Amino acid sequence: MWMKLLGTAFVWIGCIGIGNYLVENLKRRTGSLMDIRKKLLLLRGDVGYASATLPEAVERIARLSGEQEGFFSLLAGSLSKEDGRAFQEKWRLAVEGAGGRLALAKEDAEELIRLGEYLGQQDKDTQLRQLDWYLKQSEEALAEIRKGEKEKIHLYRMLSVLGGAFLCIVLI
Amino acid sequence: METREEILRICSAGLKEVLSKLHTDYRGLQEIRLRAGQPLLVRTEEGEFFAAADGSLGKDWRQGVCIPAKEIRDTLECVASYSLYAYEEELRQGFLTVQGGHRVGVAGKAVVEKGQIRTIKNISFLHIRIAHEKKGCADKALPWLYEEGESLPCHSLLLSPPGCGKTTLLRDLIRQISDGRPSWREGVSVGVVDERSELAACYLGIPQNDLGRRTDVLDSCPKSEGMMLLLRSMAPQVLAVDEIGSQRDLEAVQYAAGSGCRVLATAHGGSVEELLGKWKEAFGKGIFERYVVLSRTAGAGTIEEICDGSGQRLYKREGT
Numbered sequence: 080m081w082m083k084l085l086g087t088a089f090v091w092i093g094c095i096g097i098g099n100y101l102v103e104n105l106k107r108r109t110g111s112l113m114d115i116r117k118k119l120l121l122l123r124g125d126v127g128y129a130s131a132t133l134p135e136a137v138e139r140i141a142r143l144s145g146e147q148e149g150f151f152s153l154l155a156g157s158l159s160k161e162d163g164r165a166f167q168e169k170w171r172l173a174v175e176g177a178g179g180r181l182a183l184a185k186e187d188a189e190e191l192i193r194l195g196e197y198l199g200q201q202d203k204d205t206q207l208r209q210l211d212w213y214l215k216q217s218e219e220a221l222a223e224i225r226k227g228e229k230e231k232i233h234l235y236r237m238l239s240v241l242g243g244a245f246l247c248i249v250l251i
Numbered sequence: 252m253e254t255r256e257e258i259l260r261i262c263s264a265g266l267k268e269v270l271s272k273l274h275t276d277y278r279g280l281q282e283i284r285l286r287a288g289q290p291l292l293v294r295t296e297e298g299e300f301f302a303a304a305d306g307s308l309g310k311d312w313r314q315g316v317c318i319p320a321k322e323i324r325d326t327l328e329c330v331a332s333y334s335l336y337a338y339e340e341e342l343r344q345g346f347l348t349v350q351g352g353h354r355v356g357v358a359g360k361a362v363v364e365k366g367q368i369r370t371i372k373n374i375s376f377l378h379i380r381i382a383h384e385k386k387g388c389a390d391k392a393l394p395w396l397y398e399e400g401e402s403l404p405c406h407s408l409l410l411s412p413p414g415c416g417k418t419t420l421l422r423d424l425i426r427q428i429s430d431g432r433p434s435w436r437e438g439v440s441v442g443v444v445d446e447r448s449e450l451a452a453c454y455l456g457i458p459q460n461d462l463g464r465r466t467d468v469l470d471s472c473p474k475s476e477g478m479m480l481l482l483r484s485m486a487p488q489v490l491a492v493d494e495i496g497s498q499r500d501l502e503a504v505q506y507a508a509g510s511g512c513r514v515l516a517t518a519h520g521g522s523v524e525e526l527l528g529k530w531k532e533a534f535g536k537g538i539f540e541r542y543v544v545l546s547r548t549a550g551a552g553t554i555e556e557i558c559d560g561s562g563q564r565l566y567k568r569e570g571t
Binding site: 133135206 | 265
């Protein structure tokens with residue numbers, strides 16, 4: 080009997096854990112999007128004001144933010160290699176490489192990869208417009224996430240506790 | 252960094268593969284020409300050759316490796332550090348200068364607005380001109396640029412058609428004038444306005460070429476503004492600029508010469524007579540006291556003749 084109770088307790092704890100994991104993921108997605116937006120704003124400043132090249136600007140941003148293995152530090156490392164690969168490819172690989180740390184949803188990552196396809200190719204005005212467009216898009220995405228964030232967090236937590244309790248009852 | 256590495260780092264992956272195998276010494280390489288859909292051409296001291304995929308050089312164009320348009324696009328991306336927007340002004344002028352002072356000329360479809368080139372798009376032609384730092388190449392010309400007993404050189408103009416070594420000679424003149432030579436003349440402070448980053452080849456503000464211990468460099472600045480700025484800020488005894496040509500450049504040279512500073516400059520031209528005819532008004536004022544005419548007759552940097560301000564010949568190459 081005690082073993083059965085112990086097992087169901089573990090199941091319940093597991094369910095609560097899953098709920099917390101989902102909540103954390105949601106929070107990390109918001110955090111990652113905000114972080115990317117903050118750094119892209121810095122990039123916009125470097126491009127618009129100082130006409131810095133992308134390798135210079137990306138390296139500076141990675142250094143200033145103290146990133147170790149994040150998106151910008153991966154990209155800076157890749158750009159410094161001068162292996163003849165196209166920028167878009169390096170950008171895409173950096174987004175994919177930093178995937179775990181970025182905690183972005185699939186659609187966020189795809190949007191970020193798409194931005195890389197346009198960077199460095201056009202004149203400064205178009206370049207800045209591209210960055211502005213991405214920043215606007217991501218702001219809308221962020222607003223959308225925030226709108227339902229509280230409800231979702233509440234839902235995940237409630238469902239995990241109640242779902243766990245339901246499973247326990249069924250198991251007992 | 253060696254010339255080979257400097258060139259390979261601006262090439263796309265495909266082009267890098269061919270150029271890394273090139274059967275020639277990069278020190279003797281003068282230019283690389285890339286044209287979309289055409290074979291790769293290189294020019295060395297021995298002449299012009301088509302480069303094959305295995306890096307061998309030959310005169311038969313059919314053996315030359317064909318360059319796809321994508322390789323040119325990717326190479327341009329590398330040349331511009333993935334940031335074409337940062338080189339809008341250079342693109343308008345038709346070339347970019349890369350680390351090491353090498354010049355990459357571009358051609359494609361020009362976008363014109365109100366009679367002015369706004370940018371160049373669909374770039375399908377690249378011309379990589381390799382800069383060479385030849386220390387000592389000014390040994391022959393330098394003594395002719397001084398008047399007896401003078402510690403500063405005369406106002407001098409180096410003159411030749413493109414690709415004859417004006418910039419290389421000017422670079423070595425700057426270095427030698429800046430450093431000085433024991434038991435000959437002491438070094439003096441030299442200001443360099445390096446509009447195209449070809450003389451000093453500055454990278455992150457630090458000259459990659461040796462321009463001497465008493466040289467200040469103003470990088471990527473228009474010549475006329477740069478000359479004024481250096482005169483005010485650094486008080487150079489000698490001011491050096493590459494490729495003067497516009498009326499504003501001449502006015503700035505005149506101003507600098509009138510402020511007690513000696514001017515060293517280069518200009519495109521075939522002969523002193525031609526130059527004196529072309530800029531009669533400016534040169535009639537007698538700014539320059541020495542003209543050094545260069546050619547490729549015995550290799551780039553051959554000094555054909557040196558004349559004084561009135562066009563009187565002081566030196567002429569033997570055998571001409």
